[in-house]
Amino acid sequence: MGISYRSDLSADENVLMALVRAAETFKRVVSNIFRKHGLSFPQYNMLRVLDASKDGQSRITHVSRIMLVPVANMTGIARRLEKNGFIVRKSDPTDERVTILEITAKGKRTLTYIEKERDDYMHSMLKGFAEHEKHTLLENLKLLIKNSRKI
Amino acid sequence: MGISYRSDLSADENVLMALVRAAETFKRVVSNIFRKHGLSFPQYNMLRVLDASKDGQSRITHVSRIMLVPVANMTGIARRLEKNGFIVRKSDPTDERVTILEITAKGKRTLTYIEKERDDYMHSMLKGFAEHEKHTLLENLKLLIKNSRKI
DNA sequence: TATAGAAAGTCAACATGTTTACTATCAATA
DNA sequence: TATTGATAGTAAACATGTTGACTTTCTATA
Numbered sequence: 001m002g003i004s005y006r007s008d009l010s011a012d013e014n015v016l017m018a019l020v021r022a023a024e025t026f027k028r029v030v031s032n033i034f035r036k037h038g039l040s041f042p043q044y045n046m047l048r049v050l051d052a053s054k055d056g057q058s059r060i061t062h063v064s065r066i067m068l069v070p071v072a073n074m075t076g077i078a079r080r081l082e083k084n085g086f087i088v089r090k091s092d093p094t095d096e097r098v099t100i101l102e103i104t105a106k107g108k109r110t111l112t113y114i115e116k117e118r119d120d121y122m123h124s125m126l127k128g129f130a131e132h133e134k135h136t137l138l139e140n141l142k143l144l145i146k147n148s149r150k151i
Numbered sequence: 152m153g154i155s156y157r158s159d160l161s162a163d164e165n166v167l168m169a170l171v172r173a174a175e176t177f178k179r180v181v182s183n184i185f186r187k188h189g190l191s192f193p194q195y196n197m198l199r200v201l202d203a204s205k206d207g208q209s210r211i212t213h214v215s216r217i218m219l220v221p222v223a224n225m226t227g228i229a230r231r232l233e234k235n236g237f238i239v240r241k242s243d244p245t246d247e248r249v250t251i252l253e254i255t256a257k258g259k260r261t262l263t264y265i266e267k268e269r270d271d272y273m274h275s276m277l278k279g280f281a282e283h284e285k286h287t288l289l290e291n292l293k294l295l296i297k298n299s300r301k302i
Numbered sequence: 303t304a305t306a307g308a309a310a311g312t313c314a315a316c317a318t319g320t321t322t323a324c325t326a327t328c329a330a331t332a
Numbered sequence: 333t334a335t336t337g338a339t340a341g342t343a344a345a346c347a348t349g350t351t352g353a354c355t356t357t358c359t360a361t362a
Contacts (some may be wrong), residue, residue, distance in 0.1 A: 001281050014274040015285050016177055018292035018317065021219065023174030024166055025299045031350095050357055061340065068172065068266050073319055079319075092289040097327045097340040125298045129291070140284070141169035147276045148176045182320095191347065224349060226312055231347075248309060248357045249308040309358075327361080328339075 019144070026125065033117050037110050038084060042069065042077050044114070047086060050103040051111055057102035059092070084108065170295070176279050180204050193220065193228050195265070200239060201254040202262055208253035210243070210245060237261065284285065 027041055034044045049054055049063050060078065064071045078101055081087045086107040092098035126134060161271045178192055185195045197211045201207055201216050211229065229252055237258035243249035277285060 003260060010270070010273075011282070011285055011289075012277050015277065015292070017176060017272055018289055018296065019170070020174045022292045022295040022299075023171045024219070025296055029299050044154070054325070055179045059340085065311070068175070069318095071341065072321080076318075095328075095340085099341065109334085115266070119161070119163070122167055123259075125295060126163050126166065127298055128294055130161070131289070134162055136289060137288070138162075138166045138169055138290050140171045140280070140291075142172040143279055145169065145176055147278055148173075150179055175359095193348070210310085220351070221352080223313085224309070225346075246310085246358075250311065303362100305360100305362085307358100307360085311354100312356100313343080313354080314352090316350085319347085320357085321346090322344085324341100324343075326340085326342100328337100330335100330337080332333100 002017060016033070029119050029121060030118060031127075033121065034113060037114055039110065039114075041076075042067070042073070043081055046074075046077055046101075047103060047111055050087060055099050055102075056108070057090075058147070060099050061100060063101065080109075090131055096139060159295050175282070179292055179302070180272060180276075181269060184265060184272065188265055190237070190261065190265075191228075193218070194237070195254075197225075197228055197232060198254060198258050198262055201238065201252055202259060206253075208241075208251050211252060214252065232258075 030039045030044075034041060039047065045067055046063055049066050052057055053062075061071060062076045064074050067074075078087065078099075079090060081101075082089055085104060087101050088104050090100045091100060092100050129137070181195075182192045185192060190198065196218055197214055200217050201209055204213075211225045215225050218225075229238065229240060230252075232252075233240055236254050236255060238254055241251045242254060243251050266288055280288070
């Protein structure tokens with residue numbers, strides 16, 4: 001099944017299709033972990049960014065730039081996170097245009113609950129890789145990202 | 152920007168986040184190519200599967216299994232492809248439950264138009280990789296996929 | 303041969319991504 | 333200072349992904 005589909009793919013395409021599949025499989029499994037705690041994949045990432053920010057807060061545009069996701073997507077993600085009590089939204093008194101997002105105690109607690117299970121999964125996904133192989137893989141992936149940016 | 156976010160990530164997380172970013176960047180750029188010809192990323196993949204199938208046709212469930220995408224997603228993708236004349240839908244006389252998808256002449260033509268630009272892009276994305284490095288990268292990605300399946 | 307269960311699809315509800323349009327505010331400058 | 337352009341964010345329209353419910357049709361078997 002699928003053999004006739006793959007047989008005429010070039011070496012380049014094989015690599016890049018495997019890249020997409022590996023990423024999607026990874027996202028699917030960690031999403032299952034997040035979902036048990038009421039979070040989607042991008043919601044979790046937004047929480048992580050806020051948790052690592054000074055005072056647990058940051059403006060939407062800043063989060064957008066770190067996540068490499070258009071600002072337009074942030075609105076809905078933040079709205080749902082706020083609805084479920086993981087963050088609060090405040091306006092910046094010094095600039096009325098700005099919306100500041102801040103992680104709540106519930107948000108921080110949830111990240112803690114997720115942490116171990118997530119780390120275990122990531123570790124098992126990289127089973128069979130020596131440290132230097134992880135490093136080489138990381139460099140390869142960075143080169144792919146760099147190459148695609150230049151196009 | 153983003154430094155404080157990244158600084159406390161483990162080596163495992165660095166690799167897997169780079170994996171997701173590389174895949175998303177790749178998808179974004181090839182999607183631009185496809186869009187010029189009226190196709191989305193999954194629509195293109197569905198066309199590719201049909202084009203590589205016997206007589207240019209296959210049942211929805213089969214395409215779903217190859218693309219590793221739930222059948223429920225296939226319905227809408229096929230409907231939009233049919234609406235724009237890239238495929239037709241037929242029912243299987245031997246099994247009334249089955250929907251058969253078949254690529255049209257327009258669909259095949261469109262794949263031909265896309266082919267070169269897409270190959271050029273994939274080649275430039277893998278610039279700087281020797282053949283044996285591509286091979287190693289592919290093996291690494293396959294191992295990631297295999298590892299994540301076992302969880 | 304009824305009937306229960308499996309298989310193939312569709313549909314609905316929701317979250318997300320993408321693009322475009324829009325509002326509100328701020329900043330620069332004529 | 334009034335106007336113009338840049339910034340920050342939201343909203344709407346669409347395509348996709350995910351899950352679960354549902355219909356239709358087969359298939360196995362009691």
